[in-house]
Amino acid sequence: MKHYSEEEFLNQLLSIPSVNGVDDEREIANFIAEYLKDCKVNVSVREIDQRHANVVAVLGGKSKEKVVWNGHLDTVPYGKLSQWNTDPAVPAKKNGCIYARGASDMKSGLAAMVYALGNMKQRGYIPEKTIYFLGTCDEEKGGLGAKEAVKEGIMDDAVLLLVGEPTGMKIGSAQKGCVWLKMKTKGKTSHGAYPQEGINAVEYGFEIFRKLKEKLSEFVHPLLGQPTVQITGIKGGIVPNMTPDDAEFMLDIRTVPQVSTGEILRYALCLSQTYERNTDGMLKTEFTVENERMAIETAPDDLWLRKTEWVERCMYLSASQTGINYFTDASILAEGKKDLPVILLGPGEPFLAHKPDEYVELKKYLQFIEFLNKLF
Template sequence: MKHERCHLENKWEEADKLLTDLLNIKSVNGRDDEGQVALFLKAYFESFGISSEIQKIDEKHSNFVTHIPGRDHSRHILMNGHMDTVPYGDLDKWNTDPGTAVLDPEGRVFARGASDMKSGLAMLSYAIAHVAEKGTPAFDITFAATCDEEKGGLGANVFSESKLLPKVTEILIGEPTYLNLGIAQKGCLWLELSFEGITGHGAYPEKGLNAIEEGMRVASLLKAAVQKESNPVLGHATAQVTKIEGGVAPNMTPDRCVLLMDIRMVPGQTKEDVLRCLSEILKDRNKIDPRLICHYEVKNERVSVEIGRDARLTKDLKHILERQGEEPEYTGISYFTDGSAILKALPDAGVLLFGPGDPELCHQANECVELEKYHKAIEVLMEFISNGK
C-alpha cells in the first residue's frame, strides 16, 4: 500500500484525505484485520522520509511504532492512539454506510470510528509527520498506534512489554475529548463471584441456602461500599452486576450462582481496596450463615489514571489552546483506555487525553467528527510538537 503525497490547494485537503482514508479502512475489532491500518500508517510516514516498525502480533493484530528524536532529550512523550473500532450495531439506525466516510454540508464526517478514535489517530499522524519533515521536534517522540483497544488491549499490553516502549516522561492519547483536557479516567475491575449454597425443595426455603439471593445481597453490599469513593472530575465510583447465572428449576432452592460485576474505580481506589471490602462483607455474611461459600476471580483489571492540572503536559496544552482562542475544560472519562495498560510498565508517567472527537458519540449510530474540531486539534498539536509549550 503506497500513500501518494501531492500539492493540494485547500490547506486542509491532505489532512481531510488522511482522515477519510483511515475511516475507509475497515478495522472492526474481532472481525477485520487491524494490521491494515498499521501498514497504511507505515506508508504514510515513509512518504515523509520517516522510518517506522510494524509490531506483528498475529494474523489480525499489529501495532505501528515510530521513534523521532527531538531537541530536548530529557523530555520524551509517548503519543498513542488505537486503530480498531467497535462494531457498527444496528445498520437501520445509521443514515450512512458506517464503513465509508461521508462528509455532510455542515462539515461533519460520518463513519464508525470518526470520533473514537480515527480522528485522533489522524491528528497525531498528521501533526507528527509534518513537524518532523520541516525540522526537529521540541522533544523526543514515540508514536504508537495500537490494536485491540476496544476489547482486551492486546496491542497496548504487547507494546508495553516489548523493547519498543522506551522510558517516556509523559503520555498523550488522542481519545475523544472535544478539545478539552482529559485529566482522569476510571479504572476497571471485572470480578466474577461464584456462590455455593444449599439446595432444597422450593416449598421449604428455610431449610436451604439460596445462592442467588446471597449472591445478590453480597453484590449489593459491595456496590454500596465501592460507590462511596469519588473524584472531583469523575464523580463517584460505580459497580453493577452485568451477568448472572444460577438455578435449576422453579421449585428448587438454587445452590449455585455466578455473578459478574463491572466495577469502575476512581483514582486512589485499587483492586486491593475492592477485594478487601469483599472479604469483610463475606466474613460478616458467614457470621450469619457459615454454610455460604464464595470464590472470586479477577477477569480484567485496568488501573485508574490521573494527571495534575499543574502537570507540565496539562499546562502546555492548556496554554496553547487558550492562545488559539479555545477555553478548554478539565474532564474525565469513565471508560478505560490504553493508557491504563501502558502505565503498568511506566507507573510514573502522566497520562493526558486530548482529541477532536466527541465522547458523547462514541459507539453510537451516526458517529461523526466535526472537521473544525479536527483542524483545530492538529494546529494545537503541531504548535506543541514544534515549540514544546
Template sequence: MNNLNQEDALQFLTGVLSVPSVNGTDGERAMAEYLCTYLNSHGIAATLQPIDDRHANVIGRIPGKSDQTVIWNGHLDTVPWGKLDEWDTDPSLPIRLGNRIYARGASDMKSGLAAMAYVCAKMAENHVVPDDTILFLGTCDEEKGGLGAESFLSIAREEHPSFLLIGEPTGCRLGIAQKGCLWLSLSVNGKTSHGANPEEGGNALEGGFEVLRELKCYINSFYHEILGASTMQVTMAEGGIAPNMTPDHARFLADIRIVPALTRDMALHHLRRLCAEYTQKLGGKVTFDIELQNERMGIEIPKEDRRLSQFEEILRSQGLPVEYSGISYFTDASILLRQFTGCPVLLYGPGDPQLCHKPNESVDVRNYLKSLETYRSFYHRD
C-alpha cells in the same frame, strides 16, 4: 513548521477512515500498514510490530532535542457498525455533510489517530526537531483485550517515557482523569433444601445478591470532582434448580468503574470481608469464590504537571476556552502504566465522546483541524 494544509489533512483523515479495522471482523494489521507506509513516506522511520495474521502495531519515532521521550498514542480498531438501518450513511465510507464527517471510527478514535500521525509526518517532512523525542504508537485491539498495548510493553523494556498523550475523543477538552475498570466474577456455593424449609439450606442466589448490594454501596461512596462517583452494576446472574428448591450454586458478573481514589486492592479487600461475614452469618452454608477477569486502573494527571500547563497555555493562545473533562471508559493508558509507572497521562482529541459506539458516528471538521494546531504547538514553537 509552516501552517498545516487543511485540505491535505482532511484528505488524510478520509483515507484513514476508509481502511476497515472493525475489531473481530477486519484485519487491524491493514490499518497499521497504511499508517506505517504514510509515516515512512514522510521521512519517519516507522515499523510494524506484527502480532498475528490480523493484528499489528505501528511504531514511529521523531528524535527530539532533549533526552526525554513522550508517547503519542491512538488505537487502530473500531467497534462494529451495529444495525445498518439505524445509520443515515454507509458507516464504512466516510462522507462529509456540512461541518461533519460521518463514518465508524470518526470520533472513536480515528480522527485523533489521524491528527497525531499527520502532525508527526509534517514535522519530519519539514525537518522539525521537537522539544522531546516523540514515539508515535498506533495500537490494535484497544476495544477488546488491549492486545496491542500488551504486546508493545513486551518490546519496550528500555523505554522510559516522561509523558503519555492519547488522542481519545474529548471534544478538544483536556481529559485529565479517567475511571478504571474491574470485571468481577463471583461464584457462590450454597446448600440445597426443600423450598418449604429454606432455613435448612444456604441460598446461593440470595447470598450473592446481598453481598454485591453491600459492595455497590461501598463502591458508590467514592467520588471525583470531574469523573463523578464510582459505579457498579451486576451484568449477569445465573443459578437455581427448580421453583421449590433452594439454589445451591450461583454465578454473578459485575462491572465496576472506579475513580482514581479507589484501587483494585481496596475493592477486593472489602468484597472478601463481606463474603467472610456472610459465610459466618449462615454457619458456612454459603461460601464464595472471587475471580478478577479484567483490571484497568483509574488515572489522573496532577493539576500542577507542566505538560498540562503547556496545553492550557496553547489553548489560551488560540483564543479557546480551557475546559476539563473525564472519561468513564478505559483506554490503553491503563495497560501502558503497568510498566510506565507514574507517567503523567493526558487525553486530548477531536472526537465527540457522546457519539462513540453509536449509529451516525461523526466528527466535527473544525475540532479535527483545531486538534492539529494544538498537537503541533505542543512540541514545537515557530
C-alpha cells in the same frame, strides 16, 4: 508520494475497515506506515499475529527525552445497519462533520497524530522532545497491542503519554479504571416451599453486590465522580420450585484513583465472610478478577498539564479539564509509572463512541492537528 489534505487523510483511515475481531488490523497499520515512510519518518510495523500489528514511528527531537503519542487502530462493530443514516464503512460528509464508524472513537485522533507527525518531518521541523507515535491494535477488547508495546520497552523513560481518545478537545487529566469481577456463590438447595431450609445462592449474591456498591459509593473524585458497580451477567437457578444452590455474577466496576483492585477485593471478601458466618459456613463465595485496568490521574500542577492548558487558551479553546469514564490503552501503557503524566485529548466526542451515526466535527479534527503542532 500521494499528497493528502487533512480531510482526505482522515477519509482514507475511515475507509480501511478495522473492526475488532472481524478485520485484519494490520491493514491500517501498513497504510499508516507507508504514509509516514513517504514523509521520510522512521517507522515500522510490529506484527503480533495474523490479524494484529502495532505501528511505531519516531521523530527525533532536540532532546532525547521521549514523549509518546498513542492512538488505537481498531473500532467496535457497526451494530444494526438499519440504525445508521449513512454507510458506517464509507465516510460521509454532512454539515461540517464526517460520519463513519471510528470517526469519533478514535480514527480522527489517530489521523491527526499521523498527519501532524508526517507534516513536521516534511517541513524539517525538529521538536523539543523526541516523539514516539504508537498506533495500537486490539484496544477495544484485550489491549493486546498496548501490552506488546510495554514488553518492547516503548514506554521506558517516557516523560509524557498523550492519548488521542475522544474528549471533544477538553483536557482529560483523569481516567476511571475498570475491574471485571466474577463472583461465585454456593449455598444449599431446598424445596421451594421451605426456603428457610436452604441457602439461596442468588439472593446472597445480590446482597453482597448491593453492599459492595454501597461501600464503593463512599469514594468521590472531583472529575470522575463516584465509582460505578453493576451486574452485567448472572447465572443461577435449577427449576422454579427449588432454592438455587449455585450462582455466578459478573460485576463491571469502574474505579477512581482513591480505591485499588486490592481494596475492592478486600471489601468483597469481608462482606462475603460476614454472610458466611451468618449461615454457619454453609454459604461459600469465590472472587476472580477477569480484567483489570488501573485508574489514572495527572497532578494538577504538572508542567505538561499546565502547558496543555496554555496552548488551548492560545487557540481560544476552553482549556477545561474533564474526567474520562471509559478505560483506554493508557491504563496499560502507564502501568507501574506512577509519576508519568497522562493527558487524554482528542477531537471526537465521548457520547458518540460505539453508537450509530458516529461522527467527528471537522473543525475539531483540524484544531487537534494545530494543537499538536503548538504543544510540541
